[in-house]
Amino acid sequence: MTRPVGTPTRGTTNPNRLRRMDRWIAAAHGQALRRSDRPVAVDLGYGAAPWTTLELMRQLRTAAPRCEVVGIEIDPGRVAAAKPYECEGLSFRHGGFELPVAGPPTLIRAANVLRQYDEGEVAAVWARLCGRLAPGGLLVEGTCDEVGRRHVWVALGPEGPRTVTFATRLGSLDRPSDLAERLPKALIHRNVPGEAVHAFLRDFDRAWAAAAPYASLGARQRWIKAVRELAADWPLKDDRRRWRQGEVTVDWAALAPRSG
Known part of the structure; x- marks a missing residue:
């Protein structure tokens, strides 16, 4: 096996922390997920506990009931801790920016992952992840506070960045x-x-x-x-x-x- 690409995040995973981002994704990208023959969403760097991945699956399935979700973490201990929560359409895997999933995903969510990296590294990570997207796919990369009151994220397609969203309580x-x-x-x-x-x-x-x-x-x-x-x-x-x-x-x- 190749070594996962990237470094571990701090792992903060308060429940409902990413609800604003998830709600936006379901509204903005739900139609594309429904059109896909096999809609797969990747939650990249979900952290020390799988709560936000479970919440992503529930939110996406309100828009696309057939959507599968794969949580990916570079820390193998976090993957082991998440395994008991696997169910039909939800799995957890050890990996990083190389995305160990079969086929191109329709959605990649990378929340609070790149904040610890240097600004000069961002473009290469974006290009790598966008290059894995299915046609019509979406990468959502951004940051929020610990309890999910304030978010800012960038939405990118296979061609690169499209929009910036500001969201707040x-x-x-x-x-x-x-x-x-x-x-x-x-x-x-x-x-x-x-x-x-x-x-x-x-x-x-x-x-x-x-x-x-x-x-x-x-x-x-x-x-x-x-x-x-x-x-x-x-x-x-x-x-x-x-x-x-x-x-x-x-x-x-x-x-x-x-x-x-």
């Missing part, structure tokens, strides 16, 4: 730029003047401040108003149905880091 939000601490590795060091993601969060804070009168109607209405203002200057890729969930998705090209 609105009741805990002071201002949108609070999400900056959860930017994925490809963007977190680019939150500085002169970079697009910094300008986006600056404009989002301004729109949020301007929408303050809507706070009397609740945080959701304030968020929706702010996002509507943001849409005048930024290429948003979703609509009010997603905004109501405390989400906003932006075209990757608008936030991509400057070269150099």
